[in-house]
Amino acid sequence: MSTEQFWQGIEQFNHQEFYSCHDTLEALWMDSVEPDKQFYQGILQIAVGCYHLGNHNWRGAVILLGEGIRRLSDYQPDYQDIDVSRLVDKSQQLLYYLQQIDPEQVGEVAQKLEKDSGNESLDFPQILKINP
Secondary structure, rough: OOHHHHHHHHHHHHOOOOHHHHHEEEEEHOOOOOHHHHHHHHHHHHHHHHHHHHHHHHHHHHHHHHHHHHHHHOOOOEEEOOOOHHHHHHHHHHHHHHHHOHHHHHHHHHHHHHOOOOOOOOOOOOEEEOOO
């Protein structure tokens, strides 16, 4: 694993640069073996889910957030200095919220998330290091 490339992808995720995060981590994912392969794929899927949300694609956001959460559940509470439990929890909160709204409202939700970034009640998930 390229540690530098991994943390670059995490930083991109945390700055809501979801497309760039996908590009950065995809190469790691494709060249990795288990157990890292599924871990990278879970992060990628959550990033792509957030990317879809930003593009007002409710269905893509819901499907990929769900898949990413499912893939990462086995890595809780932490893996590779990542607080996986917190990432899964925040992603589940976002997924649950999306599942409760009318899909036609996805644009309003995406705008609220971008405008209110840092609001703990509803926010894009963040990947946090355990050992900063």
